[in-house]
Amino acid sequence: MGTYFKNIWEGIWTVLVGMKITWSHLFTPAVTIQYPDVKLKLPERARNRLYVNMDDCIGCDQCAMACPVDCITIETLKSTPDVDLGLTSVGTKKRLYVPRFDIDIAKCCYCGLCVPPCPTECIKMTDVYEFSEYERNNLIYRYATMTPAEIDAAKTKLAAYEKEQAEKKAAAPPKPAAPAPARVPVGAKPAGVPAAKPVSSPAPAPVDPPENPENKS
Amino acid sequence: MKEFLIDILQNEILVYVLMAAVPLVWIIPFALFAVWWERKISAHMQDRLGPMRTGGWHGWAQTIADILKLIQKEDIIPAAADRKLFNLAPYVVFVGSFAAYAAIPFSAAYVGSEINIGLFYILAVSSFVVVGLLMAGWASNNKWSLFGAMRAAAQIVSYEIPVALSLLAVVMIVGTFDLQEINRAQSGYFWNWFVFQKFPLLFVAATIYFVASLAEVNRTPFDIPEAESELVAGYHTEYGGMKFALLFLAEYANMFAVSAIAATVFFGGWNSPFGDFMSGPVWGLFWFISKGMAFIFVHMWLRWTLPRLRVDQLMYVGWKVLIPFSFVIVLGVGFWVMLAR
Ligand code: SF4
Ligand code: SF4
Numbered sequence: 001m002g003t004y005f006k007n008i009w010e011g012i013w014t015v016l017v018g019m020k021i022t023w024s025h026l027f028t029p030a031v032t033i034q035y036p037d038v039k040l041k042l043p044e045r046a047r048n049r050l051y052v053n054m055d056d057c058i059g060c061d062q063c064a065m066a067c068p069v070d071c072i073t074i075e076t077l078k079s080t081p082d083v084d085l086g087l088t089s090v091g092t093k094k095r096l097y098v099p100r101f102d103i104d105i106a107k108c109c110y111c112g113l114c115v116p117p118c119p120t121e122c123i124k125m126t127d128v129y130e131f132s133e134y135e136r137n138n139l140i141y142r143y144a145t146m147t148p149a150e151i152d153a154a155k156t157k158l159a160a161y162e163k164e165q166a167e168k169k170a171a172a173p174p175k176p177a178a179p180a181p182a183r184v185p186v187g188a189k190p191a192g193v194p195a196a197k198p199v200s201s202p203a204p205a206p207v208d209p210p211e212n213p214e215n216k217s
Numbered sequence: 218m219k220e221f222l223i224d225i226l227q228n229e230i231l232v233y234v235l236m237a238a239v240p241l242v243w244i245i246p247f248a249l250f251a252v253w254w255e256r257k258i259s260a261h262m263q264d265r266l267g268p269m270r271t272g273g274w275h276g277w278a279q280t281i282a283d284i285l286k287l288i289q290k291e292d293i294i295p296a297a298a299d300r301k302l303f304n305l306a307p308y309v310v311f312v313g314s315f316a317a318y319a320a321i322p323f324s325a326a327y328v329g330s331e332i333n334i335g336l337f338y339i340l341a342v343s344s345f346v347v348v349g350l351l352m353a354g355w356a357s358n359n360k361w362s363l364f365g366a367m368r369a370a371a372q373i374v375s376y377e378i379p380v381a382l383s384l385l386a387v388v389m390i391v392g393t394f395d396l397q398e399i400n401r402a403q404s405g406y407f408w409n410w411f412v413f414q415k416f417p418l419l420f421v422a423a424t425i426y427f428v429a430s431l432a433e434v435n436r437t438p439f440d441i442p443e444a445e446s447e448l449v450a451g452y453h454t455e456y457g458g459m460k461f462a463l464l465f466l467a468e469y470a471n472m473f474a475v476s477a478i479a480a481t482v483f484f485g486g487w488n489s490p491f492g493d494f495m496s497g498p499v500w501g502l503f504w505f506i507s508k509g510m511a512f513i514f515v516h517m518w519l520r521w522t523l524p525r526l527r528v529d530q531l532m533y534v535g536w537k538v539l540i541p542f543s544f545v546i547v548l549g550v551g552f553w554v555m556l557a558r
Contacts, residue, residue, distance in 0.1 A: 008538055018522040022262045032266040 056122035290458035302356035310349030365451025476512035
């Protein structure tokens with residue numbers, strides 16, 4: 001009998017204690033972040049959408065090899081000795097055209113493994129994370145800046161040059177190749193990097209103001 | 218109000234239809250508001266915000282959007298269900314809870330039907346709901362629905378007894394089942410309310426009534442007929458669209474009905490707590506609804522505080538705690554009334 005009344009008393013008492021707790025929480029400010037209206041500040045070095053500064057890319061394919069899910073596709077095209085593709089911002093001479101540089105961001109797992117190998121630091125993570133699309137294909141970001149006409153011209157030129165070289169080789173006895181243009185000292189930045197955007201064909205690509213690559217849209 | 222309307226409209230049938238429609242006009246906005254309110258309260262008790270976007274200010278239009286969506290939904294009847302009963306059940310449930318409103322005195326001037334057995338009528342007709350619930354569970358031909366319906370029946374049948382007994386204590390004092398009479402017996406200041414009379418007997422009776430009525434309307438901690446973590450959704454698992462909305466509406470209508478009875482029988486109904494201050498038919502409506510809403514708030518408060526009881530615990534609370542206590546109260550009040558005469 002004693003335990004019976006004790007149980008009832010404890011039941012009532014613990015209910016009241018619980019009610020006091022929920023009552024106090026009723027007036028505790030909510031912890032909800034109303035996302036589209038309010039955004040949390042991202043941590044430094046947060047990994048979100050990739051951005052490639054094509055002016056600096058030398059087409060070395062390091063990033064594509066590092067990628068564990070193979071979502072970077074790079075095609076390169078040799079240039080002929082008479083064209084000067086310019087220098088990257090760290091002073092590396094560019095020798096290859098990059099007619100295709102696609103990142104399938106839908107496959108990307110944001111591991112960031114493609115960033116450190118890049119010798120010119122031109123592929124990097126930005127803090128943009130809102131890029132949902134209605135079409136999956138729109139998530140293939142095309143960063144290459146060459147137009148089809150330019151690609152064709154470069155290809156024809158390369159073919160002509162190679163043919164010429166082959167004829168020369170057949171005609172003349174082998175001799176040392178023409179010396180490569182002297183390397184510019186590391187650190188000497190070219191004055192004006194030509195302005196270029198990642199070409200969006202057909203998909204809209206991330207639009208980062210190219211004048212200021214640090215600006216993460 | 219009836220005589221007044223008959224005077225104006227000169228048509229008795231029209232007046233009866235109008236009088237009957239009044240509670241319906243109250244139930245639907247009330248249910249829409251209460252669902253939104255419950256979501257807000259639950260959210261804030263869990264340090265969340267709840268609906269915030271629909272309609273602008275704190276998502277006030279969320280439930281309106283929800284009901285519009287429910288109306289548009291396809292009416293699905295499971296192939297194995299008993300079509301007739303399945304279709305009928307939501308209406309039976311709703312009629313059961315709506316019929317109770319006929320005798321609820323909203324104000325000194327308005328009560329659907331001023332019968333001298335109002336309280337008895339409400340107790341009798343609200344048990345009708347359990348028939349609808351059993352029907353819904355059985356006709357769905359689904360094990361979860363059937364479990365839910367069986368539990369609902371067991372629960373409502375056992376908790377009807379403490380409900381009736383605790384109300385009986387008040388009926389013994391007033392000497393009538395007429396809810397308007399019970400209201401008038403509590404007029405004056407709030408210490409005339411029956412909760413504070415014959416202290417502490419009627420206070421305990423009010424507590425018993427409140428706990429048992431929670432069980433009768435299947436609210437947490439007695440929501441084992443719905444028990445979403447065990448039974449999907451209990452008896453309304455198979456319902457969708459408008460029929461689900463009707464069951465939901467009935468649930469909220471029931472919630473207000475039991476709160477209204479608690480307010481009427483123990484808390485002075487439409488009487489103002491401060492004597493003649495803010496009293497009268499219109500203020501009466503205000504006091505009645507505020508008291509009812511206060512109880513509904515406590516319903517919600519308890520729902521977001523307590524976990525669900527097991528079936529055996531539910532039966533323990535019903536048969537071993539509430540019923541003996543309510544018998545003691547009935548006896549005590551009986552002796553008190555007899556000796557004080
Ligand atoms: S972040 Fe990882 S997955 Fe994404 S492109 Fe770079 S290496 Fe590939
Ligand atoms: S590692 Fe850098 S330079 Fe090399 S292909 Fe990738 S982006 Fe271009």
